[in-house]
């Protein structure tokens with residue numbers, strides 16, 4: 001590939017700004033509070049407002065639709081920063097999955113208004129993993145949509161239909177019920193039952209956005225989030241190896257641990273290359289998306305497991321933050337396809 | 353048209369006209385080609401190709417013209433490299449001269465040393481080998497003990513080197529010798545160039561598990577070497593030795609980046625049947641994906657260097673990943689070949705399958721040569737991650 005793999009000055013600044021924002025407003029302790037307070041939305045309203053005011057929500061929405069007009073490369077920088085802090089704000093559901101589709105297809109007033117509210121930070125979107133739903137205007141729809149990311153606050157669901165079209169269904173529509181998921185990985189989601197829900201002709205979004213390409217972009221952004229999480233868990237572990245003393249000195253002097261740490265470092269660098277390439281490539285996008293999701297799925301989980309092991313007993317406690325990375329690693333790995341799924345797809349795309 | 357694309361057109365026209373028909377399409381790897389030397393095994397076509405490229409200075413594109421190089425900028429040299437790849441031509445000259453001692457001489461040699469040695473390297477007339485390892489000094493290279501006794505205007509060398517690749521075919525050897533005390537061990541090492549034709553030098557090939565004997569033991573028995581052959585200063589050879597190892601790892605990494613391209617597509621076609629066996633397809637995909645990550649990382653390093661950034665820590669991982677990818681590649685090839693990969697010689701096995709067997713065996717050395725994987729991991733852990741020693 002010959003596309004640029006290094007951040008330009010604007011992207012460096014963007015990455016730095018996002019990292020600072022999450023570091024300041026999204027301490028890991030919040031995860032415990034949000035988890036224990038089951039009545040809450042599961043995220044921080046102030047941080048979401050800050051994201052809206054700074055234009056992050058419309059990062060990948062075109063300027064004529066009120067967004068910033070940037071692309072996947074920049075979305076990945078945002079996701080990586082959020083991933084470092086295991087942020088629970090509805091970025092994946094609203095910013096990555098929903099807003100680009102809604103913006104592409106919002107032609108009439110109701111959708112325009114919804115998009116406006118989304119960009120202001122007052123409305124939320126979610127997009128189920130289920131694809132190819134039999135959506136036809138006027139025909140009752142029955143479906144179970146499981147563990148829809150950020151679905152607990154979604155005002156509308158962005159659905160991909162079997163005929164390649166996109167639909168935007170308000171969550172207060174008759175025939176739709178929602179249950180909030182209580183998950184181990186502190187990611188917010190909800191499950192929906194659609195029973196005799198009637199799609200309206202106006203629910204259909206006027207866009208020909210390719211479904212597979214959009215799901216690929218989502219996978220790449222999720223991969224970037226996982227990369228951020230893996231890096232943060234790794235850095236925390238290296239710090240621990242340098243400070244925890246046993247047998248008269250820091251445990252990081254033991255070669256058995258050093259080599260394992262070096263191996264993780266290698267994996268992280270390869271995963272970073274995969275994410276950078278996937279976010280920037282102008283060819284083989286599908287293959288690179290699979291490369292990024294497979295690499296980070298495998299890497300994040302290995303890093304997180306090793307991180308717990310490096311921490312010893314303290315790593316098993318709820319008080320230690322390292323366990324949150326382990327939970328998130330598995331949670332993100334099984335969404336959008338794990339490494340086995342993506343290796344299979346890679347091979348298929350390679351003609352074997 | 354930019355200067356670069358004008359250069360590309362000109363270079364392409366020249367190379368197409370100059371390349372002997374027998375060599376077009378004959379490219380194997382970035383470091384497979386005419387090894388040169390006083391006694392060489394070059395074909396007429398290889399020699400003609402060498403001569404044509406020497407004329408331009410393009411056997412060493414970035415070296416100064418005064419020493420037989422092409423005086424080209426990095427961008428231009430990259431174009432030459434790309435054209436060789438596109439036209440599937442072997443490099444006109446390869447070897448440790450171009451890849452290791454040449455760049456080191458450019459950095460550390462005196463004017464007289466550069467004039468004496470570099471032109472012979474660019475023309476492929478003098479073949480070089482690397483005299484670092486000894487029976488008692490492998491990973492712990494600085495504990496080497498090959499003695500150089502000071503006798504006024506020359507040294508007298510007594511001792512042994514081992515694992516010296518191609519020593520029996522080489523004309524000169526760049527050697528680390530002990531000129532000072534054993535402690536501190538890095539402070540008594542001198543970097544010395546020795547003519548293999550000197551009286552008292554013997555090279556003896558060692559058979560490998562792969563059946564060939566590319567490396568040797570080298571014995572020095574009262575060998576006289578002029579002091580003018582010292583690179584840098586006496587007892588101050590260690591930093592130079594390490595700089596050369598940097599070039600060596602660079603070469604190993606680059607060689608791998610190139611030679612693994614296309615392996616997936618070829619296997620997908622030629623082993624379609626075997627790939628249906630349980631687990632094989634995912635193994636190939638898994639390998640190919642890791643290889644792609646590796647290749648993207650190499651590209652990232654190249655782009656960072658071009659942008660004037662220091663890729664520093666990234667290059668430290670390339671040796672480990674590159675050698676393992678190469679080993680996994682041959683393991684895959686063996687697994688897909690099944691019992692056809694068990695041949696050693698003779699007619700009952702296909703020639704390509706015999707090659708696989710040998711390459712599989714040879715590849716075990718990839719994680720040993722040029723600083724073992726364990727040593728690279730030590731370097732990453734302590735120098736990159738800052739873990740305590």
Ligand SMILES: Cc1cc2nc3c(=O)[nH]c(=O)nc-3n(C[C@H](O)[C@H](O)[C@H](O)COP(=O)(O)OP(=O)(O)OC[C@H]3O[C@@H](n4cnc5c(N)ncnc54)[C@H](O)[C@@H]3O)c2cc1C
Pocket residue numbers: 481482483484485489490491492514515516517518567717718720721722723724725726727730
């Ligand atoms: C194909 C091939 C070509 C070669 N060509 C040349 C050449 O042209 N010129 C030349 O000078 N040399 C050459 N070498 C030698 C090579 O550089 C040495 O083999 C290498 O440095 C390892 O040294 P050793 O063989 O003595 O192994 P040792 O140093 O004895 O190592 C044995 C094992 O112990 C491990 N080990 C050693 N120290 C440590 C440590 N501190 N921590 C953890 N593990 C450790 C090693 O990783 C290895 O697994 C070549 C080797 C090969 C295989």
